[in-house]
Amino acid sequence: MWEWFTANGVWMLIASAAVLILLLSTMQLVPKIIEKSEPKEKRERLRKRIDLTLLIIGGVALVLIVLALKAIVSSEEGAPILTTEMVRGWLLEHGTRILVILVAGVGVWFALKVFLPPLVRRTLVKTKGESKEGIKRRTDTLIGVLMSTGKAIILIAVIFMLLSELDIPVGPALAGFGIAGVAVGFGAQYLIRDLIAGVFILLENQYRVGDVARVADIAGVVEEVNLRKTVLRDLDGIVHHIPNGEIKVASNYTRHYARVNLNVSVAYGTDLDHAINVINRVGKELAQDAKWSSFIISTPQVLRVDSLGNSGVEIKVLGDVKPMQQWAIMGELRLRIKKAFDVEGIEIPWPHVKLYFGQSPVNGYLTCKACSHVNLAGSKFCSNCGFTLSS
Numbered sequence: 001m002w003e004w005f006t007a008n009g010v011w012m013l014i015a016s017a018a019v020l021i022l023l024l025s026t027m028q029l030v031p032k033i034i035e036k037s038e039p040k041e042k043r044e045r046l047r048k049r050i051d052l053t054l055l056i057i058g059g060v061a062l063v064l065i066v067l068a069l070k071a072i073v074s075s076e077e078g079a080p081i082l083t084t085e086m087v088r089g090w091l092l093e094h095g096t097r098i099l100v101i102l103v104a105g106v107g108v109w110f111a112l113k114v115f116l117p118p119l120v121r122r123t124l125v126k127t128k129g130e131s132k133e134g135i136k137r138r139t140d141t142l143i144g145v146l147m148s149t150g151k152a153i154i155l156i157a158v159i160f161m162l163l164s165e166l167d168i169p170v171g172p173a174l175a176g177f178g179i180a181g182v183a184v185g186f187g188a189q190y191l192i193r194d195l196i197a198g199v200f201i202l203l204e205n206q207y208r209v210g211d212v213a214r215v216a217d218i219a220g221v222v223e224e225v226n227l228r229k230t231v232l233r234d235l236d237g238i239v240h241h242i243p244n245g246e247i248k249v250a251s252n253y254t255r256h257y258a259r260v261n262l263n264v265s266v267a268y269g270t271d272l273d274h275a276i277n278v279i280n281r282v283g284k285e286l287a288q289d290a291k292w293s294s295f296i297i298s299t300p301q302v303l304r305v306d307s308l309g310n311s312g313v314e315i316k317v318l319g320d321v322k323p324m325q326q327w328a329i330m331g332e333l334r335l336r337i338k339k340a341f342d343v344e345g346i347e348i349p350w351p352h353v354k355l356y357f358g359q360s361p362v363n364g365y366l367t368c369k370a371c372s373h374v375n376l377a378g379s380k381f382c383s384n385c386g387f388t389l390s391s
Contacts, residue, residue: 006243019057264279
């Protein structure tokens with residue numbers, strides 16, 4: 001069998017590499033397939049089993065690739081073809097250690113998945129001034145970042161340990177990376193800047209996955225935060241990838257609490273005291289509504305007359321609400337205020353223009369429609385052009 005393996009080393013290398021590539025692409029599709037085909041209570045358990053199976057298959061494929069490469073190199077250099085005794089000796093000397101390294105890497109990864117989330121949750125539960133929803137968002141964000149970072153560290157450590165066990169010198173590779181690092185150092189400064197900015201975003205809890213934030217002048221729901229970039233989805237459904245180093249100002253719309261900030265415009269002829277009483281009554285009714293009361297922290301009410309606009313008087317309404325609920329509550333408040341104004345006969349103004357055509361009396365005088373000459377009131381003909389005037 002080993003003679004067949006060494007004689008077909010190239011084909012084994014191609015087949016093993018194809019299996020590994022297929023495996024890596026499949027790992028991205030498995031969660032989506034499970035989510036669509038399995039009920040929620042079975043998904044996590046099935047996902048763990050499939051992950052373990054894929055890792056075992058991947059480990060076997062890696063071992064086959066290494067053996068195929070060694071057989072090909074030995075054959076090309078004129079060294080003896082691999083025999084059963086040679087393979088057995090190599091497996092006894094190195095195979096056990098490689099298996100231990102792979103098992104240890106898988107074990108550390110599963111230990112990280114099991115123990116890291118509860119540890120982060122217990123730590124963040126003690127955070128003061130943060131709502132349960134806010135703590136959950138920050139927990140999910142930190143777990144995602146720490147898990148991806150841990151996976152990268154474990155993978156790099158396993159690769160270097162395997163290289164060392166296969167007698168492939170690691171020192172020259174590291175030296176080569178060092179030289180390459182100097183060569184691309186100026187380009188990598190942006191990556192380092194992004195990573196440092198990402199660390200401070202997480203430490204300072206500026207925003208979390210699920211928050212609505214304005215980042216680098218782009219507003220949307222935060223879908224992903226990692227050490228290198230922030231991913232936002234705006235109201236049009238467009239996904240924006242923003243390097244953390246480009247973020248100068250980050251505005252979080254859903255931290256701790258949100259606020260209804262609404263201007264209501266009424267006509268200049270409106271009794272302002274009456275309009276204010278109607279708005280306050282509508283805000284109180286909304287806060288007492290069973291459907292909306294759980295989202296409202298303080299009753300929306302009139303703060304002041306905010307401005308005297310071109311078409312009407314602006315009245316500012318403020319009220320504190322639960323995070324993410326300010327837009328829904330403002331929409332409901334506008335609807336109820338419009339209905340209440342219709343009942344009370346309060347006009348909501350709109351931009352309009354008054355036109356003067358010249359035939360109307362102005363301060364007791366008549367303006368000629370033809371030549372715009374001002375005539376005395378009661379005149380039938382224009383004293384300038386003789387045009388017939390209409391009063």
